[in-house]
Amino acid sequence: MKTTSVQWLVAISSLCISAHATIMVVATNETYTDRMAAFGPRLPEKGVFGYLAEPAEDPTGCHMVEAPCSDWVALVRRGSCSFITKVRNMQLSGAIAVAVGDTEPQSGWITMYAPGDTSDIKIPSMFLAQNEYHALLYLSKLVDSPMMVLLQLDQWMTWPLLDVLMILFVSPSIIMVFVYISWRLRQKHRHHLEIAPLDVVSQLETRRFSREKIRHNETEECAICLEDYMEGEILRTLPCRHNFHAFCVDAWLTAHKKLCPICKRDITLGFDATNEVTPLLIA
Ligand SMILES: [Zn+2]
Ligand SMILES: [Zn+2]
Structure with missing residues (x-):
């Protein structure tokens, strides 16, 4: 059959949702690794108990057979028909799950997938590599009564490739x-170091502007807003003796920089300004 792009998409998405699982022989506690098929339901978290047995009439599972017991887990051989045909036939034969075993030594675990509609498959199925298949087949034939097994998803391998890919993409975003x-x-921390604390600013000297009491080297304009001082406006005097509107310089020091806008001195250092002569104000 010619492989169409849809079939390729099915194959790729099937690989993405594949997961490892195990078959545990309850009597011996031995586990055998397998891989879940891409079609059909996944195993529930608590696993599925059943009785593993090969269909005597047709070990390949390509035809309907009589169920050997209730809660039967069909152990069938790869080949002769498609995976989906085996699972469909075993489902119709009363199996609660199907384990397909490989007869080729080199294949390893493969993900069984089927193109087309597989919504009729209501039982989980898994693929066993040759070694595991032969070991389980041997054990199942060793005892007369069907062998009780627990089918469960592997604890460490339950993450499908899709989840792993998601994490690979999401992790860099989180980082x-x-x-x-x-x-x-x-x-923010750096900005915090660059501004003056409000309590330090509020303790700086203030006075009301009065044209009559204007000092010799004092300007009548606020260097921040470039407006002339109005009679009675509150000015704040920095330790460097520069004056500004109190509201202008308070905002400047507490939100922008703790330096005097004119002489760039740090107002938090609290230097003695009595001897300071500010060149800018020398007339
Ligand atoms: Zn101002
Ligand atoms: Zn200054």
Whole structure:
């Protein structure tokens, strides 16, 4: 049959949802690794108990057979017909699950997939590599009564490839978010170091502007808003003796920089300004 793009898509998506599982022989506690088919339901988390037996009439499972017992897990051989045909026939024969075993030594575990509609498959099925298949087949024939097994998803391999891919894509995004948040926190911390604390600013000297009491080297304009001082406006005097509107310089120091807008001195250092002569104000 010619492979169409749809079949390729089915094959790829089938690989993405494949998962490892195990068959545990309850009597011996021995486990045998297998791989879930891409079609049919997945095994429930608590697993499925059943009795493993090969269909005596047709070991390949390509035809309907009589169920050897209730809760029968069919152990069939690969080949002669498609995987889906085997699972469909065993489902019709009363099996609660199907394990398809490989007869080729080199194949390893493969994911059984089937193109087309597989919605009629209501039982889980899994693929066994040759070694596991032969061991289970041998054990199942060793005892007369059907051998009780527990089918379960492998604890460490239950993540399908799709989940792993999701994590691979999502993890860098999470790391990026962490890097961004820490960068923002560092920026905030740096900004915090660059501004003056409100309680320090509020303790700086203030006075009301009066044209009559204007000092010799004092300007009548606020260097921040470039407006002339109005009579009675509250000015704040920085330790460097520069004056500004109180509301202008308070906003500047507490939100922008802790430096005097004119002479760039740090107002938090609290230097003695009595001897300071500010060149800008020398007329
Ligand atoms: Zn101002
Ligand atoms: Zn200054």
